[in-house]
Amino acid sequence: MTSLAHFETLAGRISLPSHAVIDGKGIASRSGATFDNISPRNGRLLNKIALCDEHDVDAAVAAARKAFEDRRWRDLHYRDKKRIMFKLADLMERDLEELALLESLDSGKPIRDTTAFDVPSAIRTLRYYAEALDKVHGEVGPETADRFSYAVHEPLGVIGAIMPWNFPIHLTMWKVAPALAMGNSIVLKPAELTSMSALKLGELALEAGVPAGVLNIVTGKGSIAGKAIALHMDVDMLTFTGSGPVGRMLMKYAADSNLKRVSLELGGKSPHIIFADCPDLDAAAAHAAFGIFYNQGEVCTAGSRLLVDARVHDAFLLKLLAAAKAFVPGDPLEPKTNFGAMVSEGQMKTVLGYIETAKSEGAALTLGGSRVRGDSGGFFVEPTVFDDVAPGSTLSQQEVFGPVLAVTPFKTPDEALKLANDTVFGLASGVWTSDISLAHRAAREIKAGLVWINGWDSCDITMPFGGFKQSGFGRDRSMHALYKYADLKSVSITIR
Ligand code: NAD
Numbered sequence: 207m208t209s210l211a212h213f214e215t216l217a218g219r220i221s222l223p224s225h226a227v228i229d230g231k232g233i234a235s236r237s238g239a240t241f242d243n244i245s246p247r248n249g250r251l252l253n254k255i256a257l258c259d260e261h262d263v264d265a266a267v268a269a270a271r272k273a274f275e276d277r278r279w280r281d282l283h284y285r286d287k288k289r290i291m292f293k294l295a296d297l298m299e300r301d302l303e304e305l306a307l308l309e310s311l312d313s314g315k316p317i318r319d320t321t322a323f324d325v326p327s328a329i330r331t332l333r334y335y336a337e338a339l340d341k342v343h344g345e346v347g348p349e350t351a352d353r354f355s356y357a358v359h360e361p362l363g364v365i366g367a368i369m370p371w372n373f374p375i376h377l378t379m380w381k382v383a384p385a386l387a388m389g390n391s392i393v394l395k396p397a398e399l400t401s402m403s404a405l406k407l408g409e410l411a412l413e414a415g416v417p418a419g420v421l422n423i424v425t426g427k428g429s430i431a432g433k434a435i436a437l438h439m440d441v442d443m444l445t446f447t448g449s450g451p452v453g454r455m456l457m458k459y460a461a462d463s464n465l466k467r468v469s470l471e472l473g474g475k476s477p478h479i480i481f482a483d484c485p486d487l488d489a490a491a492a493h494a495a496f497g498i499f500y501n502q503g504e505v506c507t508a509g510s511r512l513l514v515d516a517r518v519h520d521a522f523l524l525k526l527l528a529a530a531k532a533f534v535p536g537d538p539l540e541p542k543t544n545f546g547a548m549v550s551e552g553q554m555k556t557v558l559g560y561i562e563t564a565k566s567e568g569a570a571l572t573l574g575g576s577r578v579r580g581d582s583g584g585f586f587v588e589p590t591v592f593d594d595v596a597p598g599s600t601l602s603q604q605e606v607f608g609p610v611l612a613v614t615p616f617k618t619p620d621e622a623l624k625l626a627n628d629t630v631f632g633l634a635s636g637v638w639t640s641d642i643s644l645a646h647r648a649a650r651e652i653k654a655g656l657v658w659i660n661g662w663d664s665c666d667i668t669m670p671f672g673g674f675k676q677s678g679f680g681r682d683r684s685m686h687a688l689y690k691y692a693d694l695k696s697v698s699i700t701i702r
Contacts, residue, residue, distance in 0.1 A: 227408035229269035230418020246314030270391035273419030291336035314547030469680030474633030478509035491525035557608030632674030
């Protein structure tokens with residue numbers, strides 16, 4: 207039986223990873239510089255992590271390039287690649303508790319979530335792409351008497367993967383597993399707030415038999431190490447999850463360097479629509495609360511705009527507030543906690559700033575609205591609900607990336623669907639109705655990469671994930687993600 211004391215003891219016993227992984231070795235940055243890694247649960251120093259710069263990125267890219275060109279991974283028999291990837295999954299399972307603990311310490315996520323979701327999900331993703339890698343077939347062209355043509359998928363080369371802090375190991379695996387399965391080399395940069403699970407993954411990959419140089423991990427700041435990867439002339443592709451402003455910069459860096467390809471998974475302001483004929487208001491309320499309060503609202507697909515038919519608005523709001531009360535801020539290392547700390551003091555202040563703006567713009571604060579557990583020194587914001595949020599207001603338009611829900615009533619399906627599309631984003635959406643025609647109409651008309659009917663976040667690794675509009679382009683998950691890390695080559699043989 208695990209307990210807070212168990213995880214605190216374990217945290218004191220394990221060594222917290224702090225070195226970059228370049229060419230198969232755990233190393234300090236060349237300059238020797240480090241940065242402070244602060245714990246979101248108490249504001250104290252956790253460890254000091256290698257602050258990599260352009261020189262470290264050059265070394266990582268050179269190692270990745272060499273590994274790619276000498277084909278040490280790409281040309282391994284697919285059965286061997288598969289065996290190594292499965293071995294890595296087994297090692298992650300062996301060290302699941304440690305990985306989950308590193309993730310909670312770094313990010314402030316509840317240990318029960320990192321143990322039950324983040325790490326198991328990363329393992330499932332790895333196994334999915336390990337299973338997929340020998341199902342990649344090319345195409346044979348139309349037959350003619352004098353020619354035989356075929357098309358093959360070839361790995362792209364060196365992939366620069368730049369990651370956010372909200373689901374570090376889970377999202378890292380969405381990039382690393384398909385890129386590896388396709389035979390590429392990788393230079394991975396975790397977010398500076400959450401480096402540790404990626405560094406542990408790098409160690410385990412070497413133990414599993416992923417050859418040196420194939421998975422390199424550089425830690426440090428986006429404006430230095432991230433930028434150096436993005437501008438590098440020898441990186442063939444950037445795969446990114448993070449904010450819109452950084453996504454825009456990556457496109458510029460790609461244009462200013464070698465026209466590397468770019469795949470962007472950006473933010474959202476996802477609508478969750480409750481029509482009056484919702485089949486189960488209690489279930490919808492539970493999903494609406496989960497949709498915004500899970501992971502402290504630090505979720506790119508958070509259902510941050512709740513659009514409710516005015517006829518059921520009052521009844522639904524009562525159910526929603528009851529469901530919201532199930533999310534109780536607590537110590538992330540306490541196994542009962544289901545709502546942890548914001549990832550950093552800066553993110554906490556950003557969220558509190560949005561709350562003040564919403565008040566000043568006239569939204570009705572109905573639940574929460576404050577920092578809590580301040581005595582712990584940690585960065586906690588309580589679940590917060592605003593009602594009667596005006597469609598054009600800041601809270602309706604901008605991504606908060608925290609536990610703040612904007613409720614807006616509507617009168618007709620036309621109005622609801624218009625409101626749903628009334629932001630620059632298009633990542634996820636949810637619709638609750640018993641009318642199959644309305645459900646289909648909503649699925650057709652909502653401009654978003656994900657539409658969940660009578661549920662929330664109901665797909666898994668088997669279905670593509672990504673945005674429309676300014677939520678980005680390119681897809682993670684599914685076989686589509688595998689092909690993203692490949693180029694298509696046409697070969698034609700003239701028969702003489
Ligand atoms: P961020 O964009 O600030 O940082 C993401 C990564 O980019 C980090 O590793 C950072 O170091 C790096 N970076 C920063 N500046 C850089 C630069 N100039 N050049 C290269 N790299 C740079 O995002 P964040 O704060 O870590 O994450 C929160 C954002 O991510 C939110 O907007 C959220 O919606 C989005 N997000 C999207 C998804 C998705 O799948 N669509 C998933 C999770 C998070």
